[in-house]
Structure formats: structure tokens, C-alpha cells
Amino acid sequence: MAKTEEKATLKDIASHAKEYGFIYPSSEIYDGLGATYDYGPNGSLLKNNIKEYWWKAMVQLHDNIVGIDAAIFMHPTTWKASGHVDAFNDPLIDNKDSKKRYRADVLIEEQVAKIEGKIKKEVEKAAKRFGESFDKDQFVTTNPRVVGYYEKIKSIEDRMKAAIENGALDDLKQLIVDLDIADPVSGSKNWTDVRQFNLMFSTELGSLAEGANTIYLRPETAQGIFVNYPNVQKTSRMKPPFGIAQIGKAFRNEIIARQFIFRMREFEQMEMQFFIKPGEEMKWYETWKEKRIKWHKALGLGEEKYRFHDHLNLAHYANAACDIEFDFPMGFKELEGIHSRTDFDLSSHEKHSGKKLQYFDQQENTSYVPYVVETSIGLDRMFLAVMASSLKNEKLEDGSERTVMSIPAPLAPSKAAILPLINKDGLPELAEKICGELKLEFNVQYDAKDAIGRRYRRQDAVGTPFCITVDHQSLEDQSVTLRERDSMAQERVSISSLGPEISDKVSLKSLLKAL
Numbered sequence: 001m002a003k004t005e006e007k008a009t010l011k012d013i014a015s016h017a018k019e020y021g022f023i024y025p026s027s028e029i030y031d032g033l034g035a036t037y038d039y040g041p042n043g044s045l046l047k048n049n050i051k052e053y054w055w056k057a058m059v060q061l062h063d064n065i066v067g068i069d070a071a072i073f074m075h076p077t078t079w080k081a082s083g084h085v086d087a088f089n090d091p092l093i094d095n096k097d098s099k100k101r102y103r104a105d106v107l108i109e110e111q112v113a114k115i116e117g118k119i120k121k122e123v124e125k126a127a128k129r130f131g132e133s134f135d136k137d138q139f140v141t142t143n144p145r146v147v148g149y150y151e152k153i154k155s156i157e158d159r160m161k162a163a164i165e166n167g168a169l170d171d172l173k174q175l176i177v178d179l180d181i182a183d184p185v186s187g188s189k190n191w192t193d194v195r196q197f198n199l200m201f202s203t204e205l206g207s208l209a210e211g212a213n214t215i216y217l218r219p220e221t222a223q224g225i226f227v228n229y230p231n232v233q234k235t236s237r238m239k240p241p242f243g244i245a246q247i248g249k250a251f252r253n254e255i256i257a258r259q260f261i262f263r264m265r266e267f268e269q270m271e272m273q274f275f276i277k278p279g280e281e282m283k284w285y286e287t288w289k290e291k292r293i294k295w296h297k298a299l300g301l302g303e304e305k306y307r308f309h310d311h312l313n314l315a316h317y318a319n320a321a322c323d324i325e326f327d328f329p330m331g332f333k334e335l336e337g338i339h340s341r342t343d344f345d346l347s348s349h350e351k352h353s354g355k356k357l358q359y360f361d362q363q364e365n366t367s368y369v370p371y372v373v374e375t376s377i378g379l380d381r382m383f384l385a386v387m388a389s390s391l392k393n394e395k396l397e398d399g400s401e402r403t404v405m406s407i408p409a410p411l412a413p414s415k416a417a418i419l420p421l422i423n424k425d426g427l428p429e430l431a432e433k434i435c436g437e438l439k440l441e442f443n444v445q446y447d448a449k450d451a452i453g454r455r456y457r458r459q460d461a462v463g464t465p466f467c468i469t470v471d472h473q474s475l476e477d478q479s480v481t482l483r484e485r486d487s488m489a490q491e492r493v494s495i496s497s498l499g500p501e502i503s504d505k506v507s508l509k510s511l512l513k514a515l
């Protein structure tokens with residue numbers, strides 16, 4: 001059936017997520033808590049499937065990667081050593097008129113994005129004008145207006161980089177003033193000075209009366225891996241290159257927490273630290289860039305939805321870093337970070353703990369502190385990427401409409417729905433029997449309420465890849481109608497072949513094989 005599609009906005013996604021049990025605002029009966037969300041029945045299933053895809057791709061498919069599950073609370077010196085106590089800050093600026101608060105670097109980057117938009121327009125115009133003979137490379141390097149734009153971008157980025165590296169907050173403010181940046185909400189240019197704000201949440205360990213220690217909720221899972229490097233290396237008998245993977249909660253007191261689950265105060269990370277011999281970091285950095293983009297693209301959300309963005313302002317621990325950006329409803333934004341962290345973390349933990357965190361290379365008879373290449377993806381952002389590219393409103397050829405979530409089948413919350421055509425004549429009994437068999441293999445739903453068309457729509461809306469309809473013919477010849485979500489094609493199949501028919505398409509195996 002022919003159809004046209006309408007792409008979902010962030011608002012559509014948030015309201016669909018709530019209505020269909022994917023994501024609710026946290027503690028909603030008390031009007032919610034800023035930038036914290038709860039995952040509902042369908043959401044927790046989808047989230048678990050994303051975790052499983054990541055975990056299997058990283059740990060199960062790599063003989064030299066093992067997993068851990070470290071505590072959220074860590075010794076407070078961890079965060080001194082990691083640099084988070086001193087350097088995990090955002091440069092913030094307030095608009096005095098609108099009272100809105102912004103990250104100074106983000107305001108500047110948005111200005112750069114505007115100039116990039118102008119370049120894109122010039123290129124599109126020229127491509128139209130010159131037709132087939134258009135040479136883009138030549139155009140962008142010779143057209144005076146475009147060259148001017150590039151020079152402007154470079155000068156802005158150089159000034160921003162220098163200001164951030166030198167901690168020169170006055171220079172950052174001056175750049176905002178010089179660029180004539182206005183508050184995106186109110187248009188006002190009445191700015192405060194730029195201030196640094198630490199993003200870690202702190203709490204007290206022990207009772208205050210006994211002189212409690214300040215501890216932090218971890219702002220990244222990575223440090224749980226670094227401090228366990230010697231334990232894991234010894235107990236798993238690993239030698240570099242090897243990796244340690246972990247999935248877990250992280251907490252950041254984000255000041256500008258907007259855009260639904262894109263930026264949360266409590267979120268989940270899936271991180272892997274790859275320990276290597278010093279000097280080999282660029283080779284592994286490139287290898288992990290390739291492997292991670294392959295993992296994303298295997299999902300089939302659209303090759304054009306991803307791009308790499310090299311970091312201009314390297315974090316305090318990195319000597320090379322990039323983001324895998326995804327085309328979210330609000331534009332291309334960071335989904336995953338790949339960082340070459342040198343030996344910064346292990347060396348710093350050596351210094352602060354007084355313990356050796358080295359690897360003794362027997363062949364070369366030398367010890368070294370391993371270098372680390374890290375891959376770090378936000379699980380919630382990955383969830384948003386899947387939802388954003390799956391949720392569609394389709395206009396069908398017959399004039400009707402449907403809302404469908406074409407979630408990749410291996411990630412879908414339920415793999416099949418079993419629907420007795422009517423709720424009598426022995427059909428529910430047969431449907432329940434089929435349900436009982438299939439649920440041994442994967443997650444299924446049983447739905448007997450409402451007309452069959454409405455039940456199909458309900459399953460489309462939560463992304464169930466297959467609907468199995470049991471009718472009177474099923475009682476006679478042990479066959480059912482199997483309906484596929486995206487094409488809406490229906491075929492008659494025997495009950496005995498349902499398991500194998502569906503299994504192949506919904507299992508993670510098909511995705512993992514492509515890696």
C-alpha cells in the first residue's frame with residue numbers, strides 16, 4: 001500500500017512516549033522534577049534491548065573485552081584525580097532581561113552553525129546555477145563570500161578555544177558581545193558575566209554528627225573502570241590491547257536541561273575503556289571510530305543521519321576526540337563520544353592513590369601505564385535516536401492515517417501480538433496457546449479487545465513488528481494470518497512455522513552478524 005510519511009517533532013515524541021508507556025516525567029503526581037524521566041513498560045523493554053545490543057556487540061563479540069558493574073558511589077579522591085572537582089565546569093551566562101541561563105560556548109557554537117547555514121545556502125544556489133559542471137570544492141575555496149564565511153568561523157573558533165583553554169571567562173563574554181549574540185528567546189543582548197559552574201551532585205556519607213565525608217554521584221561511569229583496571233587485568237588475565245565495558249547511571253547537575261531525554265540530570269551511559277600500549281592510540285582511535293559507526297548504521301535508522309564531529313576544545317583528559325552526531329528532531333547533536341584519553345586517568349590515579357597502575361610487558365621487559373581509547377554513548381540519547389527515527393504519521397493510499405513506530409525489530413519492546421479475531425468460539429484458547437509457546441522465545445503481547453483494525457493500529461503505535469491473527473480457519477487448518485508492521489502485508493502461515501518465521505527477523509543475531 002502506498003503511503004506518505006510525516007517526521008515527528010520532539011514534542012510529538014514526548015507525548016507519544018507518555019501515551020504509550022515509553023517515558024513518563026518523573027514523579028509526575030508532584031508536577032515532575034526537572035530533566036528527570038521514568039521509563040514505562042514499553043520504554044524499559046526498548047531500553048533493555050538497546051543495552052543488550054551494545055553489550056553483546058562489545059563484550060560478547062570481543063574476546064578481549066570484559067564487563068563490570070561498579071558502584072555509583074566512589075572514594076571522593078577519585079574525582080579529584082579525574083579532574084572533575086577542579087575542571088568539570090560549564091561556562092554559564094545569564095540574560096538579565098529574560099532571566100534565562102545559557103552555556104556560553106553553546107551560544108557561540110550556535111552562531112557558528114548559522115554561518116555554516118549561510119555557506120550551505122551559497123553552495124546550493126551555485127549548484128543550481130552551474131548545473132552539472134558545478135565543482136563544489138573549487139567553489140568553496142574560491143568564492144569570496146564563502147571564503148569570508150570560513151575565515152569568520154575560524155576566527156570565532158580560535159578565540160573560543162583560547163578563552164576556554166586559558167579559563168578566560170572575560171574573553172568568552174567579550175566574544176558573545178562582539179558577535180552581537182542575542183538571547184534566542186527574548187532577543188535581548190543584556191548579558192551578565194560568564195561564570196563557571198561545577199556539574200557534580202554531592203551528598204554526605206555517614207552521619208553529619210560524626211563528621212561526614214562529602215561524596216559525589218558519579219558524573220561518568222568511566223572512573224569505575226579506571227580504578228578497577230588492576231583488578232580486572234589480573235583476574236581476567238588480560239594484556240593490552242584489552243577493554244573493560246560498563247553500563248550504568250551517571251548524574252550531572254545540568255543547568256540547561258531541555259530537549260526531553262536528550263539532556264537529563266540522571267541518565268545512563270554505556271562506556272568502554274580500551275587499554276593499549278602508548279603510541280598506539282591513534283590506530284585504536286580510528287579503529288573504534290569505525291567499529292562504533294558500524295554498530296549504529298547496522299540498525300538501519302538511515303546512513304545520512306550520522307556524522308562525525310571532531311572536537312575543537314579537547315576535554316582536560318584527551319589528545320584526540322570526536323562525537324558521533326545524530327540528526328535528532330532539533331538537528332545534528334552528540335550521540336556518542338570517542339576519546340583518546342592518553343594515560344591521563346591511570347597516571348593521575350597512581351599519583352593520588354600511591355598504587356601502581358601499570359602493565360608489565362614480559363616480552364619487552366618494561367612496565368608502562370596503558371593509554372586509553374574510550375567509547376561513551378548515552379543510552380537515553382540512543383533511545384531518543386531510535387524513537388525519533390521510528391515514529392511516523394503515515395497517510396495511506398485509502399485516505400486513512402496511522403501512527404507507526406518502525407523500531408528495528410530486534411529492539412522492539414514486543415516482537416509479536418497474538419490477536420484472536422473474536423473473543424469466543426475457542427479462538428482465545430488457541431491464541432493463548434500460541435502466546436504461551438512464543439513467549440518462551442521472545443516478548444509477546446496478547447490482545448483481545450476492540451476491532452481487529454484498532455488492535456493493529458495499537459501495535460503499530462508501540463512498534464510491534466508482527467501481528468498474529470487467530471480466526472475460525474485457524475481451528476480447522478492450524479494456520480494464522482501474519483501481518484508485518486511496516487509493509488502491512490499479510491500472509492497465511494502455519495502455526496508450527498511461526499517461531500522460526502519470526503525468530504530470525506527479531507533476534508539480535510541479524511544485527512550482530514553485520515558487525
Ligand code: GAP
Nearest residue numbers: 220222262263264267335336337376377378381
Ligand atoms: N566518559 C566520557 C564522558 O562521559 P561525555 O561526552 O561527557 O563523555 C558521554 O558523555 C555521552 O553521555 C554523551 O555522548 C551523551 O550521549 C551522554 N550524556 C552526557 N551527558 C548527558 C546528559 N546530561 N543527559 C543524557 N545523556 C548524556
